[in-house]
Amino acid sequence: MATMGQIWANTGSTLATLMFTYTIFRRWFPHVGDHLAPFFERLFSRFYPYIQIKFHEYSGEHFKRSEIYSGIQSYLSRDSSLRAKKLKANTTKGSKSLVLSMDDREEITDEFESVTVWWQSKKVGNTRQSFSFYPAADEKRYYMLKFHRRDREVIIERYLEHVVKEGKMIDMKNRERKLYSNTPGQNHRSQTKWSHVTFEHPASFDTLAMEEKKKEEIKNDLVKFSKSKDYYKKIGKAWKRGYLLFGPPGTGKSTMIAAMANFLEYDVYDLELTTVMDNTQLRSLLIETSTKSIIVIEDIDCSLNLTGQRKKKEEEEEEGGDEKKAVEKKMKDEGEKKESKVTLSGLLNFIDGLWSACGGERIIVFTTNFVDKLDPALIRKGRMDKHIEMSYCGFEAFKVLAKNYLDVEENELFDEIKRLLEVEEIKMTPADVGENLLPKCEGEEAETCLKRLVEALKEEKEEAKRRVEEEVEEKKRRKEKKEEMKAKKEEKKKKIEENVEEEEH
Ligand SMILES: Nc1ncnc2c1ncn2[C@@H]1O[C@H](COP(=O)(O)OP(=O)(O)OP(=O)(O)O)[C@@H](O)[C@H]1O
Numbered sequence: 001m002a003t004m005g006q007i008w009a010n011t012g013s014t015l016a017t018l019m020f021t022y023t024i025f026r027r028w029f030p031h032v033g034d035h036l037a038p039f040f041e042r043l044f045s046r047f048y049p050y051i052q053i054k055f056h057e058y059s060g061e062h063f064k065r066s067e068i069y070s071g072i073q074s075y076l077s078r079d080s081s082l083r084a085k086k087l088k089a090n091t092t093k094g095s096k097s098l099v100l101s102m103d104d105r106e107e108i109t110d111e112f113e114s115v116t117v118w119w120q121s122k123k124v125g126n127t128r129q130s131f132s133f134y135p136a137a138d139e140k141r142y143y144m145l146k147f148h149r150r151d152r153e154v155i156i157e158r159y160l161e162h163v164v165k166e167g168k169m170i171d172m173k174n175r176e177r178k179l180y181s182n183t184p185g186q187n188h189r190s191q192t193k194w195s196h197v198t199f200e201h202p203a204s205f206d207t208l209a210m211e212e213k214k215k216e217e218i219k220n221d222l223v224k225f226s227k228s229k230d231y232y233k234k235i236g237k238a239w240k241r242g243y244l245l246f247g248p249p250g251t252g253k254s255t256m257i258a259a260m261a262n263f264l265e266y267d268v269y270d271l272e273l274t275t276v277m278d279n280t281q282l283r284s285l286l287i288e289t290s291t292k293s294i295i296v297i298e299d300i301d302c303s304l305n306l307t308g309q310r311k312k313k314e315e316e317e318e319e320g321g322d323e324k325k326a327v328e329k330k331m332k333d334e335g336e337k338k339e340s341k342v343t344l345s346g347l348l349n350f351i352d353g354l355w356s357a358c359g360g361e362r363i364i365v366f367t368t369n370f371v372d373k374l375d376p377a378l379i380r381k382g383r384m385d386k387h388i389e390m391s392y393c394g395f396e397a398f399k400v401l402a403k404n405y406l407d408v409e410e411n412e413l414f415d416e417i418k419r420l421l422e423v424e425e426i427k428m429t430p431a432d433v434g435e436n437l438l439p440k441c442e443g444e445e446a447e448t449c450l451k452r453l454v455e456a457l458k459e460e461k462e463e464a465k466r467r468v469e470e471e472v473e474e475k476k477r478r479k480e481k482k483e484e485m486k487a488k489k490e491e492k493k494k495k496i497e498e499n500v501e502e503e504e505h
């Protein structure tokens with residue numbers, strides 16, 4: 001393919017002659033020159049049928065780096081790192097790796113819909129030969145795009161959009177991902193704000209202990225969501241999806257969130273509801289979140305009193321005359337009220353109100369240990385679209401952990417472990433299984449770790465038996481106490497009735 005340089009070489013001498021003639025002509029016959037200008041322009045364009053577009057690095061009054069320029073730089077970095085002979089290496093703020101771009105005055109060609117274009121990186125100003133680490137203030141860089149005028153339509157209408165879109169995608173992939181958390185302001189009246197650190201959690205779906213089928217289902221769901229911009233637009237729905245992760249502590253809810261974020265390459269916003277003063281603050285936090293992010297509210301049952309009126313009444317009835325508990329609960333509720341006035345309706349508005357649609361492409365994840373405690377309004381489909389149960393370790397999940405922790409895919413102890421997990425139905429969280437599998441000293445054999453797990457599972461079986469017996473005992477004790485109280489109440493009532501009767505006589 002001919003480079004722009006070769007084309008220049010071919011047409012260069014013709015153009016140079018023409019330019020020279022035209023300049024001399026204008027000098028001697030300035031008035032005639034003006035009349036002849038259109039003629040010369042037509043003549044030049046006949047010999048040089050290329051169109052050029054410049055994209056400056058800094059444009060506008062505010063000296064802000066042009067987004068299009070950086071988009072082009074990222075777009076070209078892919079090809080230039082392979083093809084350009086002179087490269088420049090930059091570290092860009094917020095980027096996780098080096099960005100290689102072509103050096104000044106380098107040129108590369110690109111093809112789009114069978115049309116060839118030429119990109120050149122150029123620099124103007126500061127021709128002084130001085131040594132400096134920093135670019136001179138009067139130095140201006142730009143990209144020059146050249147293409148044949150017959151391709152004008154393709155370039156203007158489709159190619160430029162393609163470059164900017166691809167460039168943004170490369171930037172997105174290259175960026176350092178962030179984990180945001182909302183920190184309360186200095187005094188209790190000031191707003192809570194997002195602060196961030198680099199998100200570097202190593203969890204992935206490969207390391208997540210879970211049945212393969214369930215994992216695939218979640219991954220497919222995530223991919224489908226992330227590619228459905230047009231579909232969501234078509235059905236008139238904000239581009240977001242809610243997940244509810246529920247299960248006992250240590251079953252991998254937080255790990256799953258990290259795996260999701262790594263899988264989709266999204267940022268994570270970890271929202272601590274108890275430090276949000278009211279619904280207005282909650283809304284302003286939401287508005288500040290960026291697209292391609294996961295907003296997480298962990299332990300939603302502990303964050304707010306979302307159990308609903310109906311549940312509360314039931315609890316009170318159950319507690320009966322246990323006054324101490326009631327007082328404690330009241331104090332706790334009052335404390336919570338002082339800390340946060342976020343209401344259930346505020347939270348629902350946060351999830352699917354009008355504001356929630358701004359920015360697009362967001363995933364909201366709630367986690368809880370007690371799914372039954374939550375208000376049904378909060379977790380209905382449309383708000384929490386997918387409910388995922390994270391449960392105790394099954395045999396398939398154990399195999400993932402054994403592979404990850406010990407690099408073991410088969411062992412004679414596997415049958416015993418399978419029996420304990422599946423036949424005996426011993427409940428152990430993946431966190432506990434992992435802890436048992438983790439080698440405790442340098443060079444500890446995989447066999448030893450597996451034996452430790454078998455022992456721990458057997459102990460857990462005994463422990464579970466004891467817990468059941470204790471529970472039965474506790475239930476019996478509570479029942480007896482209730483009956484005793486009931487008897488006492490009746491006796492008291494009887495005494496009062498007898499007193500009244502005596503007084504009447
Ligand atoms: N399913 C799993 N796959 C792989 N590792 C797991 C899994 N579940 C738990 N773990 C391990 O156990 C640790 C604790 O898990 P995690 O914090 O994800 O549990 P959780 O369900 O969020 O618990 P909690 O309800 O207490 O917040 C993790 O660091 C991880 O290493």
Ligand SMILES: [Mg+2]
Pocket residue numbers: 253254255298367
């Ligand atoms: Mg957790």
